[in-house]
Amino acid sequence: MNLKQDIWYKNPYVWLVITLPMTAVIGGIATVIITSMNQPDMVVDDYYKKGKAINLELKLYKQAEALGIEMSTVITDQKITLENPYNLPAVKIKLVHSTLKYRDLDFIATPNAKGQLTAPVEHDISGKWQVFIEPMDGSWKLRKEIALPNSNTILIK
Incomplete structure (x- = not known):
């Protein structure tokens, strides 16, 4: 058994699969933070x-x-x-x-x-x-x- 092939974090395809969902999660969190801090003045709730x-x-x-x-x-x-x-x-x-x-x-x-x-x-x-x-x-x-x-x-x- 070759030890280098069994280490998952050295495989670039694993990082590609992890990176795409993590980018979406970070972008979603950033969007929520930005919109909650910059509420429009012209919108009326009631x-x-x-x-x-x-x-x-x-x-x-x-x-x-x-x-x-x-x-x-x-x-x-x-x-x-x-x-x-x-x-x-x-x-x-x-x-x-x-x-x-x-x-x-x-x-x-x-x-x-x-x-x-x-x-x-x-x-x-x-x-x-x-x-x-x-x-x-x-x-x-x-x-x-x-x-x-x-x-x-x-x-x-």
């Missing part, structure tokens, strides 16, 4: 709950329309300025980036000496955004899609 929230939000937009609420705003790299014809003590402003959830920003605009509502901007706001404005009590809501930065006055209604 469509029913999201639909109910959308209906509530639509009521807030209709409430603003019924009250005739519109606000002029200027959004620059340094600050957000809103005209305050309704003498609001403060408003919530949300900038929602069109594609990147981690870039979404929330602001509270408070009155300045001129009677305008202002909020400082400390982040890069270049790009396409959805702007949401609502009073602190959440009784109505305004929305507009804009490209920033924009030093022109924008009417949000």
Whole structure:
């Protein structure tokens, strides 16, 4: 009996048979790890709950329309300025980036000496955004899609 022929790990065909399934297993594990670490922001788990929230939000937009609420705003790299014809003590402003959830920003605009509502901007706001404005009590809501930065006055209604 020849000892060299009986050692299985020296046969290249054995390694070929072992390598192909092991490659598939390692690739599968890598795929699971990559997909679990990089979940998409645009996917919603509970469509029913999201639909109910959308209906509530639509009521807030209709409430603003019924009250005739519109606000002029200027959004620059340094600050957000809103005209305050309704003498609001403060408003919530949300900038929602069109594609990147981690870039979404929330602001509270408070009155300045001129009677305008202002909020400082400390982040890069270049790009396409959805702007949401609502009073602190959440009784109505305004929305507009804009490209920033924009030093022109924008009417949000």
